[in-house]
Amino acid sequence: ETGVTQTPRHLVMGMTNKKSLKCEQHLGHNAMYWYKQSAKKPLELMFVYNFKEQTENNSVPSRFSPECPNSSHLFLHLHTLQPEDSALYLCASSQDGGFRETQYFGPGTRLLVL
Amino acid sequence: DQQVKQNSPSLSVQEGRISILNCDYTNSMFDYFLWYKKYPAEGPTFLISISSIKDKNEDGRFTVFLNKSAKHLSLHIVPSQPGDSAVYFCAASETGNQFYFGTGTSLTVIP
Numbered sequence: 001e002t003g004v005t006q007t008p009r010h011l012v013m014g015m016t017n018k019k020s021l022k023c024e025q026h027l028g029h030n031a032m033y034w035y036k037q038s039a040k041k042p043l044e045l046m047f048v049y050n051f052k053e054q055t056e057n058n059s060v061p062s063r064f065s066p067e068c069p070n071s072s073h074l075f076l077h078l079h080t081l082q083p084e085d086s087a088l089y090l091c092a093s094s095q096d097g098g099f100r101e102t103q104y105f106g107p108g109t110r111l112l113v114l
Numbered sequence: 115d116q117q118v119k120q121n122s123p124s125l126s127v128q129e130g131r132i133s134i135l136n137c138d139y140t141n142s143m144f145d146y147f148l149w150y151k152k153y154p155a156e157g158p159t160f161l162i163s164i165s166s167i168k169d170k171n172e173d174g175r176f177t178v179f180l181n182k183s184a185k186h187l188s189l190h191i192v193p194s195q196p197g198d199s200a201v202y203f204c205a206a207s208e209t210g211n212q213f214y215f216g217t218g219t220s221l222t223v224i225p
Contacts, residue, residue, distance in 0.1 A: 004157065042116060043158075043203070043215040056212065090157055099207055100146055105157030 002026055004106035006091050012112045013081065021076040021109045023091030029104070031097030032074040034066060035090040037108075043090065049074060050097035081113045117141050118206050120216035128224050133191040135219050137204035140185065144206040148213065149178060149189050152201045161202070162189070194223045 034046040048056035049068040065077040090108045094101040127133045145166040150158035164171040177190045205213040
């Protein structure tokens with residue numbers, strides 16, 4: 001595998017379910033990001049991890065819980081989500097977390113909350 | 115309120131002609147701008163960037179123009195090719211801060 005991969009690609013869950021999104025980067029980068037893209041809205045930055053430490057949390061509700069066990073893996077744990085959380089969730093990575101660095105995106109997980 | 119706006123959701127252009135994608139921003143502190151390209155079922159990929167010290171940056175068929183006084187940037191693709199059909203996102207940031215993205219413009223290049 002090369003680049004940034006995300007699993008699953010599609011997910012349907014009920015509001016009482018608990019699920020996790022997984023992201024893996026094979027680029028040797030040290031920074032990883034979670035973005036949310038709702039329909040007809042711009043990409044919104046959710047979380048930033050730099051060298052496994054969370055450096056940015058853009059006022060994201062606690063029902064979204066990120067985890068970064070190492071520089072190559074990033075998870076987004078989901079629990080008691082709302083239908084308005086249905087969106088495309090994109091993971092990205094960059095070399096060292098500088099905001100001017102090119103970010104490399106995964107293909108995203110399309111989430112539907114019923 | 116959105117700080118970066120792409121007011122044209124879609125654009126169709128004949129192959130070989132010029133494609134012009136537009137982006138407006140509201141924050142005068144933005145000093146670095148990017149364009150990303152996204153094919154269906156793939157993540158966005160970086161295309162071209164420009165910093166506020168320049169008003170033009172060119173990379174092959176792609177040129178980005180920045181008009182700071184108008185808070186406007188545009189991406190020109192010349193000549194347009196069918197493989198350029200994708201969604202194009204502009205993004206802007208001020209030093210040390212995150213990028214703010216537009217909603218994207220879907221470009222269709224007609225053979």
